[in-house]
Amino acid sequence: MPPGVHTALLFTLTLLLAGCYSLSWVESQDPQPAPAAVVALFASTDGVVTLELLDPNDDYQFDTAEKDPDYARDPDLLRFRRAELRLLDKMPANTVLVDARFFDGVGNVARLEKVDLLRLVPKLDLEGEMQLPELFLEEYTRYSVSFRREHREFSLEAADPRAQAPFDRVHRMVLANNCLDPGKWEMALQTEDFGDFQQRLESPLSLNQTRVLAHSWLQLDSNFYFTLLKVKNPHLEIDPSKLFDYDAMSAEAEEVVVDLDQLRRLKREEGSKLLEVAHLSNAPLDAMNREQYYKWDFGLFLNRDQFHTYSDLLTKPVKLARYADRGFYDPTHPKEFLYDWVKPLDRVTVQSIDSKRGGTFVEITIDGEDSPYQFKVGNVDLALFNEQQHFQVAFGFNLYPTSRRHTPSQATTHFDQDQMPDDVKPYLVMIDKRTGRWVNHQKMGLDRILIGWESIDHDILRVCLVSYERIVPVFLARLQLNDELVDRARVRRSLYS
Amino acid sequence: MGWNQPSRKAIVRWAASLLIAGWAALPVIASDWDTVLVRPDQEFVFYQFNLAAGYDSAEPDNGGLADRGPRTQLNIEWFAKDKGRIQRGYTRLAEPSQWNLKIGLEVNPAEQEGEDPSLDLRLFDAWVRFDTKWDRTSFWLGHRSIPFGHNPRLDPGLSPLPNQASLDLGFGRDTGVFFKTPVAARLDLDLAVTAGGLLSGPLVSAGDQDGSFEVEDRISYNDTWLVTARLGRPHFERVESGVFAAVGSVQRGQDNSVEVSRLGFDWVVKHREDWHMVHQISGGENDGDGQGKRWVGNLLNSFELFLGPRWRLGLTHSFQMEDLVVASGSRKETGVVFGSVSYALTRNARLRLNPFVEYRDTAGERDTGVNLQLCFGCGWRK
Numbered sequence: 001m002p003p004g005v006h007t008a009l010l011f012t013l014t015l016l017l018a019g020c021y022s023l024s025w026v027e028s029q030d031p032q033p034a035p036a037a038v039v040a041l042f043a044s045t046d047g048v049v050t051l052e053l054l055d056p057n058d059d060y061q062f063d064t065a066e067k068d069p070d071y072a073r074d075p076d077l078l079r080f081r082r083a084e085l086r087l088l089d090k091m092p093a094n095t096v097l098v099d100a101r102f103f104d105g106v107g108n109v110a111r112l113e114k115v116d117l118l119r120l121v122p123k124l125d126l127e128g129e130m131q132l133p134e135l136f137l138e139e140y141t142r143y144s145v146s147f148r149r150e151h152r153e154f155s156l157e158a159a160d161p162r163a164q165a166p167f168d169r170v171h172r173m174v175l176a177n178n179c180l181d182p183g184k185w186e187m188a189l190q191t192e193d194f195g196d197f198q199q200r201l202e203s204p205l206s207l208n209q210t211r212v213l214a215h216s217w218l219q220l221d222s223n224f225y226f227t228l229l230k231v232k233n234p235h236l237e238i239d240p241s242k243l244f245d246y247d248a249m250s251a252e253a254e255e256v257v258v259d260l261d262q263l264r265r266l267k268r269e270e271g272s273k274l275l276e277v278a279h280l281s282n283a284p285l286d287a288m289n290r291e292q293y294y295k296w297d298f299g300l301f302l303n304r305d306q307f308h309t310y311s312d313l314l315t316k317p318v319k320l321a322r323y324a325d326r327g328f329y330d331p332t333h334p335k336e337f338l339y340d341w342v343k344p345l346d347r348v349t350v351q352s353i354d355s356k357r358g359g360t361f362v363e364i365t366i367d368g369e370d371s372p373y374q375f376k377v378g379n380v381d382l383a384l385f386n387e388q389q390h391f392q393v394a395f396g397f398n399l400y401p402t403s404r405r406h407t408p409s410q411a412t413t414h415f416d417q418d419q420m421p422d423d424v425k426p427y428l429v430m431i432d433k434r435t436g437r438w439v440n441h442q443k444m445g446l447d448r449i450l451i452g453w454e455s456i457d458h459d460i461l462r463v464c465l466v467s468y469e470r471i472v473p474v475f476l477a478r479l480q481l482n483d484e485l486v487d488r489a490r491v492r493r494s495l496y497s
Numbered sequence: 498m499g500w501n502q503p504s505r506k507a508i509v510r511w512a513a514s515l516l517i518a519g520w521a522a523l524p525v526i527a528s529d530w531d532t533v534l535v536r537p538d539q540e541f542v543f544y545q546f547n548l549a550a551g552y553d554s555a556e557p558d559n560g561g562l563a564d565r566g567p568r569t570q571l572n573i574e575w576f577a578k579d580k581g582r583i584q585r586g587y588t589r590l591a592e593p594s595q596w597n598l599k600i601g602l603e604v605n606p607a608e609q610e611g612e613d614p615s616l617d618l619r620l621f622d623a624w625v626r627f628d629t630k631w632d633r634t635s636f637w638l639g640h641r642s643i644p645f646g647h648n649p650r651l652d653p654g655l656s657p658l659p660n661q662a663s664l665d666l667g668f669g670r671d672t673g674v675f676f677k678t679p680v681a682a683r684l685d686l687d688l689a690v691t692a693g694g695l696l697s698g699p700l701v702s703a704g705d706q707d708g709s710f711e712v713e714d715r716i717s718y719n720d721t722w723l724v725t726a727r728l729g730r731p732h733f734e735r736v737e738s739g740v741f742a743a744v745g746s747v748q749r750g751q752d753n754s755v756e757v758s759r760l761g762f763d764w765v766v767k768h769r770e771d772w773h774m775v776h777q778i779s780g781g782e783n784d785g786d787g788q789g790k791r792w793v794g795n796l797l798n799s800f801e802l803f804l805g806p807r808w809r810l811g812l813t814h815s816f817q818m819e820d821l822v823v824a825s826g827s828r829k830e831t832g833v834v835f836g837s838v839s840y841a842l843t844r845n846a847r848l849r850l851n852p853f854v855e856y857r858d859t860a861g862e863r864d865t866g867v868n869l870q871l872c873f874g875c876g877w878r879k
Contacts, residue, residue, distance in 0.1 A: 022631055150589050151630065210586075286535070288533070289531045289532065359771070388532065388539070389532050390530070390532075391530060410679065413733050452533065457844075482806065483807070484806035494651070495649050495770065496732055
């Protein structure tokens with residue numbers, strides 16, 4: 001045997017036994033006590049904050065997901081209506097860790113150990129008056145944290161044997177900060193059903209195996225919520241109670257002139273070719289992802305039958321189920337949006353960002369000569385896109401991603417919000433071209449943008465603006481990028497993956 | 498092509514060979530990545546045709562078809578992303594996520610005057626990648642590049658710039674099990690346990706032998722094996738450094754083998770996508786091939802430059818020393834500088850001018866030359 005082989009094998013074995021490395025969000029070599037303000041909150045309730053949860057799923061027909069067979073089958077079983085939060089003594093800096101337990105009506109418990117509540121609280125990255133639209137957008141956008149079973153990030157205790165079988169199917173637990181009012185959160189358990197997965201694989205549609213087993217809504221006390229907000233954002237310059245008056249805060253924020261120089265420095269316009277704009281080419285109106293598919297299926301796109309193409313969207317009001325109260329869809333009181341303002345949007349341009357990280361960070365502008373509005377999505381890395389999935393950016397500043405893991409993955413060329421470097425914080429904003437001021441996209445019936453490559457060639461981008469509650473795509477364009485940008489994206493993947 | 502109506506058939510087109518190693522089909526976090534509803538293509542077939550010829554002072558008639566670097570060849574590649582994994586959205590423990598098969602028919606130029614070239618069937622890639630539930634932890638089964646130093650490419654697709662493995666061990670791809678994982682916040686481990694070059698040479702050769710066309714099976718197993726590993730900074734960092742090692746018994750020619758052990762160090766510096774620089778140094782021993790135990794040392798320096806949309810420049814210097822006394826009475830040393838000036842004719846085609854200069858060769862005459870390479874399918878895909 002060649003010399004050194006024993007040493008090499010021993011070396012390798014040692015490394016393997018040391019284990020694979022994973023980032024730990026909730027462990028620290030230097031744990032500290034919770035922030036004093038949070039300790040005071042829990043001290044006032046003898047160390048345990050108790051929350052009542054709402055579970056209207058006997059009557060609520062518009063939880064837009066496929067249902068587990070045990071969903072709302074029993075009035076008390078797997079109906080989570082109470083939660084307890086217990087503050088931990090020590091935690092990593094810049095976290096607020098609690099032990100959270102959710103109880104159903106018969107004593108079954110869904111438990112989250114070491115949950116960082118700050119992961120579900122808005123994070124402000126800007127200064128000055130830009131904090132107004134930023135906080136507004138963070139608070140009135142839905143985002144969530146998921147907990148993975150395969151990494152033991154949650155546990156389920158079946159006090160009632162009837163819960164065991166459904167608990168065995170659960171693979172995700174989700175906490176969400178919904179987009180309605182400060183402190184409105186949700187909790188859900190998701191299961192897997194592979195019974196027809198093979199048929200689904202053979203179908204042209206990508207519908208997966210996930211079902212919802214339980215879904216509850218909760219309201220945090222405003223003092224509790226705002227304490228967390230201030231702990232996470234010590235540089236907060238705004239009175240958070242403004243968030244209680246949506247219209248007033250929106251009006252005040254719409255006075256702010258958008259200053260994107262806090263987030264990026266533009267380099268140059270990159271040549272590109274706009275191949276198609278859907279409302280100009282009369283492209284058919286089809287659901288682009290599962291969420292839209294299910295929402296249409298559940299009837300949240302109320303007058304769907306009147307719209308067959310993107311150009312149809314410009315001609316009459318689109319009726320979408322209202323999202324209201326604790327966070328329920330109400331088709332009986334729909335919201336109506338007239339998307340005629342989309343008509344003059346006929347130009348999509350790309351500018352590169354001056355970044356030391358790479359030449360693949362860009363700002364994409366959707367505009368039109370006759371359009372009063374423009375949309376800018378920026379600090380997005382072309383090298384991260386692929387043709388199998390859409391990259392979603394919600395309106396806001398460093399609001400990506402809106403679906404987070406309890407333990408984010410290690411920062412590589414892709415970053416969770418809490419790890420995002422200062423120089424590449426993504427943003428999406430709607431601007432009044434005449435004044436340069438921020439425009440509340442929600443009033444215009446928008447929610448976010450989807451971006452992705454059209455094919456494995458990775459040279460044509462599809463850019464899509466999505467409606468209120470992510471129900472309908474309302475603007476779609478195909479943009480061919482120049483050769484240099486396309487190849488830079490390939491090279492970046494080659495060098496940094 | 499409609500907005501949501503992708504082609505349902507595998508698409509046949511000219512394209513570059515894929516840089517698959519380490520490139521995930523999916524991002525690290527499948528969070529705000531929302532699967533396209535109408536399933537896009539998940540299987541792809543690519544063709545690649547490379548024509549390479551030029552001047553080479555060591556070849557009969559001082560030139561002809563290239564015998565150094567990528568040869569004239571026709572390749573076909575099949576690549577697939579696992580439909581179930583994409584649809585499921587996560588990996589529960591470990592499961593296949595990608596498959597790749599690339600084979601080629603390569604022209605082997607004649608070594609002697611009056612001979613005809615032969616055709617070699619070669620295997621370039623044949624692997625299945627398994628992702629796991631742990632971030633950035635994957636393993637592969639099959640035939641792919643070994644982690645003998647890290648030397649990424651700006652201008653891939655049959656690049657004429659060599660890697661340390663091919664220069665030192667004689668091959669850069671091998672058959673076996675490959676594993677990659679982070680072992681610390683800023684430390685990744687790449688490990689391969691492979692067959693020592695079993696399928697790295699031609700699988701089958703066909704040519705005119707003594708007036709008749711013959712097909713010869715070239716696979717021959719000589720109890721070879723190889724363990725290669727690299728421990729270093731992750732690839733997503735701008736500056737990487739690492740330690741790599743190899744031990745084993747590797748194929749030398751069809752019927753011989755040599756025992757090798759190597760320990761090396763590499764240092765990679767990248768500036769955005771604009772340029773990158775690689776330095777590798779390794780040393781060790783060879784033995785077991787009847788020439789006695791001797792020390793071996795290798796140095797490789799490489800630089801590549803991204804010049805706008807169409808031009809790429811590359812330079813690689815290689816110096817190898819083997820403590821063998823050659824015919825001249827001195828120690829065996831070879832120093833070569835390889836260059837590449839690459840121009841993208843189209844998205845899918847490259848024209849390259851590949852000079853090389855052997856500035857030191859104690860075992861024979863110094864060799865110089867320049868090859869012109871025209872590659873269809875060596876483009877910007879992947």
